Amino acid sequence: MNRVRCLVLNAALGPLDYKVPDGMRVELGQVVECPLGPRTVVGIVWEAERLPGTDVPAEKLRNLRGLYPIPPLPAPLRRLIEWTADYYVASLASVARMALSSGGALKGPASITEYRLSGGMPERLTPQRQAAMEALEGEQATIRELAGIAGVSEGVLRGLVNQGVLEPVEVDCDRPYDEARPDFAQIELSDQQREAAGIFSEAVRAEKFAPFLLDGVTGSGKTETYFEPVAEALRMGRQVLVLLPEIALTENFLHRFEERFGTAPVLWHSSLKSTERRRAWRSVSSGEAQVVVGARSALFLPFANLGLIVVDEAHETSFKQEDGVRYNARDVAVMRAHFEQFPIILASATPALESLQMAESGIYAKVELPSRFGGAQLPGIDIVDLTEEKPPQGMWLAQRVVDGIAERLERGEQSLLFLNRRGYAPLTLCRHCGFRFQCPNCTAWLVEHRFTRRLACHHCGHATPSPAACPECGEPDCLVACGPGVERIADEVAERLPEARVFVATSDTLNSPGRAAEFIAAVEAKEIDVIVGTQLVTKGFHFPELTLVGVVDADLGLEGGDLRAGERTYQQVAQVAGRAGRGSKPGEVLIQTRHPEANVIAALAAGDRDAFYSAETEMRRDAGAPPFGRWASIIVSSEDETEAREAARRIGDTRPDVPDCMILGPAPAPMSLLRGRYRYRLLMNARRSVQLQDVIRQWLGRLDHPPGVRVAVDVDPYSFV
Ligand SMILES: [Zn+2]
Numbered sequence: 001m002n003r004v005r006c007l008v009l010n011a012a013l014g015p016l017d018y019k020v021p022d023g024m025r026v027e028l029g030q031v032v033e034c035p036l037g038p039r040t041v042v043g044i045v046w047e048a049e050r051l052p053g054t055d056v057p058a059e060k061l062r063n064l065r066g067l068y069p070i071p072p073l074p075a076p077l078r079r080l081i082e083w084t085a086d087y088y089v090a091s092l093a094s095v096a097r098m099a100l101s102s103g104g105a106l107k108g109p110a111s112i113t114e115y116r117l118s119g120g121m122p123e124r125l126t127p128q129r130q131a132a133m134e135a136l137e138g139e140q141a142t143i144r145e146l147a148g149i150a151g152v153s154e155g156v157l158r159g160l161v162n163q164g165v166l167e168p169v170e171v172d173c174d175r176p177y178d179e180a181r182p183d184f185a186q187i188e189l190s191d192q193q194r195e196a197a198g199i200f201s202e203a204v205r206a207e208k209f210a211p212f213l214l215d216g217v218t219g220s221g222k223t224e225t226y227f228e229p230v231a232e233a234l235r236m237g238r239q240v241l242v243l244l245p246e247i248a249l250t251e252n253f254l255h256r257f258e259e260r261f262g263t264a265p266v267l268w269h270s271s272l273k274s275t276e277r278r279r280a281w282r283s284v285s286s287g288e289a290q291v292v293v294g295a296r297s298a299l300f301l302p303f304a305n306l307g308l309i310v311v312d313e314a315h316e317t318s319f320k321q322e323d324g325v326r327y328n329a330r331d332v333a334v335m336r337a338h339f340e341q342f343p344i345i346l347a348s349a350t351p352a353l354e355s356l357q358m359a360e361s362g363i364y365a366k367v368e369l370p371s372r373f374g375g376a377q378l379p380g381i382d383i384v385d386l387t388e389e390k391p392p393q394g395m396w397l398a399q400r401v402v403d404g405i406a407e408r409l410e411r412g413e414q415s416l417l418f419l420n421r422r423g424y425a426p427l428t429l430c431r432h433c434g435f436r437f438q439c440p441n442c443t444a445w446l447v448e449h450r451f452t453r454r455l456a457c458h459h460c461g462h463a464t465p466s467p468a469a470c471p472e473c474g475e476p477d478c479l480v481a482c483g484p485g486v487e488r489i490a491d492e493v494a495e496r497l498p499e500a501r502v503f504v505a506t507s508d509t510l511n512s513p514g515r516a517a518e519f520i521a522a523v524e525a526k527e528i529d530v531i532v533g534t535q536l537v538t539k540g541f542h543f544p545e546l547t548l549v550g551v552v553d554a555d556l557g558l559e560g561g562d563l564r565a566g567e568r569t570y571q572q573v574a575q576v577a578g579r580a581g582r583g584s585k586p587g588e589v590l591i592q593t594r595h596p597e598a599n600v601i602a603a604l605a606a607g608d609r610d611a612f613y614s615a616e617t618e619m620r621r622d623a624g625a626p627p628f629g630r631w632a633s634i635i636v637s638s639e640d641e642t643e644a645r646e647a648a649r650r651i652g653d654t655r656p657d658v659p660d661c662m663i664l665g666p667a668p669a670p671m672s673l674l675r676g677r678y679r680y681r682l683l684m685n686a687r688r689s690v691q692l693q694d695v696i697r698q699w700l701g702r703l704d705h706p707p708g709v710r711v712a713v714d715v716d717p718y719s720f721v
Pocket residue numbers: 430431432433434435470471472473474475478
């Protein structure tokens with residue numbers, strides 16, 4: 001090739017052609033340095049026939065500057081990038097950027113200087129130095145990281161370096177990871193687990209596309225089951241990707257993985273340090289990383305030799321990215337398995353309706369684990385009708401729930417109260433003038449956080465200290481908290497059961513893997529009697545002494561009213577109920593509701609999942625909603641309200657007339673102001689036969705907007721705010 005077409009990582013530019021200088025060898029997928037004006041941009045050599053561009057005469061082409069020292073992106077990954085950009089109406093560059101997600105990795109081999117204790121002593125041993133040296137026992141890291149570990153300034157540590165107490169060690173940035181051993185430990189499986197594992201392992205050996213839905217009740221041992229095909233892939237020298245919804249809370253998973261394979265997997269998530277990121281990225285692309293456990297962004301890593309993907313808790317909505325390229329990692333993962341020809345396992349106790357429908361129609365193979373591991377029983381579920389069993393004035397827990405907790409306290413067992421609302425109260429108002437605290441940047445109330453004495457917006461992060469007087473009328477001591485958040489429920493438990501040790505588990509308190517590990521250890525050591533938590537505690541935790549789960553407000557999720565509200569409520573309550581009675585002691589679940597007659601509540605009480613799913617399926621079919629019809633939304637936003645409204649109107653006025661495709665709006669979005677931007681929405685609902693993406697591209701491609709206007713397309717949307 002002496003002329004190549006490059007996809008450059010700049011969404012505003014189309015493909016560009018370059019000349020390959022003499023002596024340079026370039027292949028497809030190669031990541032190259034492209035001159036652009038005075039700058040150099042990152043480009044990927046692409047098949048020219050798949051990337052239409054303008055044909056510039058050869059004599060006008062500029063030379064490529066060089067090659068980045070990484071393997072070319074393999075053809076199936078290039079096809080995945082194309083598919084994702086096409087399906088989600090995104091630019092190729094913005095999708096490709098997700099594959100080249102470590103700037104450091106492009107720089108080639110490198111080393112860094114780390115430090116460790118040399119065994120020497122400082123001339124003067126101050127208490128601070130002594131504490132630092134104790135904290136650094138057995139540690140080796142950069143000065144900055146060591147300062148974080150020891151809790152001292154970098155200056156203190158540099159002093160220790162000068163005195164030879166800390167010695168430098170040159171470390172290869174790309175040093176290999178410890179080897180995961182497929183036969184490190186044998187785990188005892190039940191008959192049903194063994195049978196399922198056998199099916200998956202055979203599919204791994206077949207090296208063909210095979211999508212599976214692993215549908216197992218909570219506590220059935222799904223993880224141990226899919227560890228077997230992971231081991232099989234390792235024996236064959238193939239790489240494995242496990243996607244988890246909440247990477248910050250994977251302690252329990254990592255522990256089980258290490259027990260089974262003798263070492264930790266390679267982690268990939270947004271809070272990796274840049275050196276960890278480049279090391280992981282390079283070892284993935286060289287084929288050395290064996291098992292990668294990651295958040296949704298791990299899906300676009302350039303694996304050299306991927307042989308299996310597992311999507312755990314596959315129903316979780318956090319697999320849907322809500323900004324940038326709005327893709328659903330669960331669906332894209334299936335496409336990756338298809339392009340690269342290997343099996344994929346979607347594991348869940350409460351599968352998404354879309355996944356069940358795929359199994360129903362025979363596209364996914366369904367593998368079931370219908371009973372809990374080790375003979376544990378599923379918990380009994382009871383409804384607490386709040387219209388009959390009213391909590392005392394100003395309180396939120398019915399007496400039956402409090403009595404249930406008291407019983408557990410007496411028996412030395414644990415309880416979990418679930419309420420998906422952080423903070424103390426979702427709304428604060430003035431009793432005197434009626435003033436309500438609202439976020440200046442969003443259509444949202446400020447949420448009171450008593451622990452930190454702040455009023456905070458959960459959408460944009462705006463926060464202000466809780467005032468003593470009303471900012472509107474100036475009246476002191478007149479502010480009242482309306483409705484409960486988890487902090488308020490914790491206060492109520494402490495008030496009604498003073499001997500109980502209560503812990504609030506939310507993203508505010510479990511904001512790092514370390515904090516999560518401490519929490520797990522405290523529960524296991526029985527230092528906590530009652531956990532009050534948000535959706536963070538609904539998955540992954542396995543506490544044998546936890547025998548009561550109380551759902552504080554099962555109606556909360558239904559209020560939003562979008563078409564998935566029922567399904568989400570079902571999944572959330574079923575998942576949190578699944579935390580009860582996972583050991584030898586039976587569990588009990590109490591669901592507080594004002595609508596015991598609602599479909600979803602009745603189905604939960606009766607334990608009749610099939611009835612619930614078939615009712616939901618019929619409703620979706622009638623509404624032409626996914627998976628039976630298709631949805632897309634178009635969100636128009638600007639910091640200027642008039643500009644946003646005008647742009648939305650122009651889009652609405654030019655709507656195409658397409659058979660079997662309904663276009664609603666524009667209308668102000670339910671969150672009409674979000675992070676300082678005014679928002680309008682249009683919603684498209686089409687039959688499956690409509691080429692929705694083509695319609696959108698042609699329609700929006702004809703329009704120009706002022707630079708402050710952003711038009712975002714969301715195909716298969718999950719969020720309707
Ligand atoms: Zn007031």
